[in-house]
Each structure stands twice: as structure tokens, then as C-alpha cells.
Amino acid sequence: MTVKLGLVGTGTVGGGCIDILRNHRDDFKRHYGIDVELVRVCSRNPEQAIAHGVEDIFTQDFQDVLNDPDIDVVIELIGGTTVARDVVCGALRAGKHVVTANKALMATYGEEVMRLADEAGKEIAFEASVGGGIPIIDPMKHSLIANRIDSVMGIVNGTTNYMLTRMVEDGLSYDAALKEAQEKGFAEADPTADVDGFDAAAKIAILASIAFNSRVTMGEVHTEGIRNITTMDLDAARDMGYCVKLLAIAHRTDEGVDVRVHPTMLPLSHQLATVNGVFNAIYVVGDAVGETMFFGEGAGAGPAASAVMGDVLEVARHVQQGIAPIVGCTCTDELPIVPMDDLKTKYYIRFKVADRSGVLAAMAGVFAKHNVSVYSVVQRGKKEGGTVDLVYVTHTACEKSVRDVLAEIAELDDILRDEPSLIRVED
Numbered sequence: 238m239t240v241k242l243g244l245v246g247t248g249t250v251g252g253g254c255i256d257i258l259r260n261h262r263d264d265f266k267r268h269y270g271i272d273v274e275l276v277r278v279c280s281r282n283p284e285q286a287i288a289h290g291v292e293d294i295f296t297q298d299f300q301d302v303l304n305d306p307d308i309d310v311v312i313e314l315i316g317g318t319t320v321a322r323d324v325v326c327g328a329l330r331a332g333k334h335v336v337t338a339n340k341a342l343m344a345t346y347g348e349e350v351m352r353l354a355d356e357a358g359k360e361i362a363f364e365a366s367v368g369g370g371i372p373i374i375d376p377m378k379h380s381l382i383a384n385r386i387d388s389v390m391g392i393v394n395g396t397t398n399y400m401l402t403r404m405v406e407d408g409l410s411y412d413a414a415l416k417e418a419q420e421k422g423f424a425e426a427d428p429t430a431d432v433d434g435f436d437a438a439a440k441i442a443i444l445a446s447i448a449f450n451s452r453v454t455m456g457e458v459h460t461e462g463i464r465n466i467t468t469m470d471l472d473a474a475r476d477m478g479y480c481v482k483l484l485a486i487a488h489r490t491d492e493g494v495d496v497r498v499h500p501t502m503l504p505l506s507h508q509l510a511t512v513n514g515v516f517n518a519i520y521v522v523g524d525a526v527g528e529t530m531f532f533g534e535g536a537g538a539g540p541a542a543s544a545v546m547g548d549v550l551e552v553a554r555h556v557q558q559g560i561a562p563i564v565g566c567t568c569t570d571e572l573p574i575v576p577m578d579d580l581k582t583k584y585y586i587r588f589k590v591a592d593r594s595g596v597l598a599a600m601a602g603v604f605a606k607h608n609v610s611v612y613s614v615v616q617r618g619k620k621e622g623g624t625v626d627l628v629y630v631t632h633t634a635c636e637k638s639v640r641d642v643l644a645e646i647a648e649l650d651d652i653l654r655d656e657p658s659l660i661r662v663e664d
């Protein structure tokens with residue numbers, strides 16, 4: 238039996254999938270007996286389809302894919318939560334299996350999508366939605382199923398990790414580093430999703446939901462990106478023996494789920510400090526297995542298409558063998574989200590302030606008022622245009638108090654000259 242595929246979205250990942258199918262279709266059949274055929278391809282305009290040699294099966298209307306009775310599996314690779322939601326939900330309602338790389342959709346409408354799949358008795362597979370080419374969802378749903386998982390954390394956004402690496406190692410500006418990441422196909426269609434942390438928030442929401450059997454949506458994840466991080470911060474971190482990474486963190490605590498995305502300073506000796514460029518790494522800690530780490534390329538056509546096609550072939554194998562979907566929604570519990578205000582950690586905060594007397598004393602007063610104990614204050618860079626950069630490192634403090642400090646300093650008369658950059662410090 239030939240399993241018929243319909244693909245919607247022919248950009249970076251969709252193009253990668255078409256290429257894999259063209260190059261390896263015969264191998265899949267010879268090695269594994271899995272016979273798949275791409276019968277319909279949909280996108281907004283035909284240029285990408287022509288470039289990948291599939292113009293003969295091209296359509297601009299995704300309904301042509303959903304309404305084709307021959308298609309067994311729909312592959313959604315357009316991204317976003319509007320048209321993609323119609324494609325995914327429509328395909329499931331039409332009785333088709335679905336493979337998607339869409340983390341925004343799964344982290345926002347995951348409950349609806351999983352319910353539709355359960356009702357239809359069809360599979361919804363989304364390995365590529367987290368960690369690009371790294372197998373992480375399937376191991377968590379299968380190989381690690383015997384564990385109680387208490388922590389999942391790591392670097393899950395290739396674009397920002399690539400940018401931070403290029404900024405540190407090659408002195409690239411933020412804008413130049415982002416442009417490169419976009420050219421390499423790492424960034425989302427709207428790269429603010431990467432740099433503002435929303436892509437990582439979606440991914441950690443998906444991982445936390447699976448790990449803790451309790452649904453976490455991306456809106457529930459405290460999210461900060463790297464927009465305010467400058468080369469001055471990266472240099473300051475290095476001088477202190479640290480690097481800066483955009484970390485996605487999910488812990489099961491006695492209070493519930495502590496889940497957040499923010500720039501974090503890590504000692505250069507930390508395992509995650511060596512994860513550079515487009516690479517991602519995800520730690521998973523289970524009560525039986527102990528510590529595990531998953532590592533690989535987190536973005537780009539090849540890695541993402543590898544994960545998508547892995548799902549497609551597994552679903553196709555099930556279709557051929559008549560195997561019903563085994564695991565549907567596993568979010569059986571309802572754990573509360575721990576408020577970010579409760580976090581206790583050390584902080585690096587850089588303020589660009591007016592270069593005049595009295596500023597340091599005024600700021601010291603605010604820190605003292607809120608019981609945030611300062612470990613060091615250092616001036617960085619040159620005094621320019623009547624401003625100076627002050628770097629504060631605190632002892633362990635409460636997030637709420639630090640937020641109060643920032644709010645009060647912002648209210649001080651004509652002191653702040655820019656948004657402070659705030660980085661949490663892990664030892």
C-alpha cells in the first residue's frame with residue numbers, strides 16, 4: 238500500500254521535506270517497506286514549488302489537500318496560528334493524520350488539536366516543533382515514559398543562540414547577527430518570535446505539558462527575549478567568567494510548574510555554555526534515568542525536515558500496518574503555574590543612566606529600600622553623551638523585589654537613559 242501525502246507550506250522546512258522525499262523515497266521502501274508518495278503540494282505562490290520540481294502537483298488552495306480523498310497524511314508547514322489552525326483542524330476533521338512543525342499552534346491550541354485527533358482516531362505528530370532535528374518529544378513520550386520528570390531545561394531557539402554566539406565570538410552587531418540567522422533559514426517568518434523569546438516559550442510549554450502531564454500554554458510562560466542584550470553585556474559576562482544564553486526552563490516544584498524563558502548568565506564551565514551557534518541542548522531529569530541531555534542542530538531546513546519526515550514515516554508505517562494511534566493527550570493533571578514573582582536568584586542589571594553626581598547614591602537607596610543586596614557595581618564602557626553604563630550584580634534576591642527596584646528607579650527624576658538589561662545568573 239502506498240501512503241499518500243499532502244504538504245502545505247513550501248518554505249524552508251517544506252522545501253527540505255520535498256528534497257528528502259525526492260532523494261530517499263526509494264530507500265524508505267527498500268529498507269523499511271514504507272511506501273510514501275507526495276501527491277499534492279500547497280503554498281501561496283508557485284515559485285517555491287517550481288524550485289523544488291513539484292509544480293505538477295501544486296495548488297494555492299489548501300482545501301484541495303483536505304478534500305482529496307486519496308490523501309492519508311497532511312503535513313502542515315506554514316506556521317502561525319491562523320491558517321495553519323484551519324489546515325490542521327480541517328485535516329483531522331477530514332479524517333487525515335497530521336504531521337506539523339508548528340510549535341505556536343501546539344502550544345496555544347494543543348488541547349483542541351489533540352482532542353480532534355482523539356475524536357477522529359488519527360495521529361497528530363509534532364516532533365519538529367521542538368529542538369529542530371533533535372529527537373526530544375518522541376523520547377519523552379516513549380523511552381522516558383517510566384519516569385517522573387521533574388526538570389526540562391535548555392537552549393531551544395537556534396536563532397538567538399546563533400546570534401549570541403556570533404555577537405560574542407565575532408563581534409557582530411545584533412542586527413547583523415539576526416540578518417545572518419534569517420538568511421540561513423533559522424528564524425521564524427516573523428523573527429520577533431525568536432528574539433523576544435516567544436518561540437522558546439512555545440517549545441518549553443510543549444515540553445512541560447508532556448513532562449509533567451499537565452497542560453502549559455505559551456501564554457502562561459514568563460517570557461523575555463534578547464532584545465535588550467548588548468555586546469557590552471556579553472563582554473561584561475565574559476569578564477566575570479560567564480556566558481549569556483536564552484534559556485527555557487521548566488521545573489516541577491511543590492507549588493506547581495515553574496516555567497520561564499529569559500536570558501541567563503551561566504558559568505563558562507557549565508555544559509550549556511559550550512552549546513553554540515544554531516545548536517540546541519535540552520536537559521531532562523527523570524527519577525529513574527537521572528540526568529539526560531539531548532543535543533543537535535535546532536533550526537534550518539535539513540534538521541527540521543529530518544524531524545518532520547521521521548514523523549511522516551512513522552505515521553505511514555502505522556497506516557500501512559493498520560495500527561491505531563497509541564498515545565493521545567497525556568495531560569491528565571492540572572498543576573498550577575508558579576508566579577514569576579516567587580523566583581529567587583542572582584541578577585545582573587545594566588542601567589544606562591545620566592552621568593551626574595547623586596545618581597549612584599539615589600540608586601543605592603532604592604536597592605536598600607527593597608532589601609536587594611548588591612554584590613558589586615561596576616562602570617562599563619566610556620562615558621558618552623552625558624551617560625554612563627552601570628552594571629549591578631546582586632546577591633540572591635526575590636524577583637518581586639528586583640522588579641520593584643527597577644520600577645522605582647524608572648520613576649527617579651531624569652536618571653534612566655534606556656531600558657535596563659536584566660539577566661538572571663545561575664551558578
Ligand SMILES: NC(=O)C1=CN([C@@H]2O[C@H](COP(=O)(O)OP(=O)(O)OC[C@H]3O[C@@H](n4cnc5c(N)ncnc54)[C@H](OP(=O)(O)O)[C@@H]3O)[C@@H](O)[C@H]2O)C=CC1
Nearest residue numbers: 246247248249250280281314315316320338339536537541
Ligand atoms: N525554519 C526552521 O528552522 C524551523 C521551523 N519550524 C516550523 O516550521 C514551520 C514552517 O517554518 P519555515 O519553513 O521556516 O517557514 P517559511 O516562512 O520558510 O515557510 C512557510 C511556507 O508557508 C507558506 N504559507 C504561508 N502562509 C500560507 C497560507 N496562508 N497558505 C498557504 N501557504 C502559506 C509560505 O508561502 P510564502 O513564501 O508565499 O509566504 C511558505 O511556503 C513553522 O511552524 C516553524 O515554526 C520548526 C522547526 C525549525
Ligand SMILES: N[C@@H](CC=O)C(=O)O
Nearest residue numbers: 394395396423425536
Ligand atoms: N526559529 C526557530 C526554528 C526552529 O524551531 C529557531 O530559531 O529555533
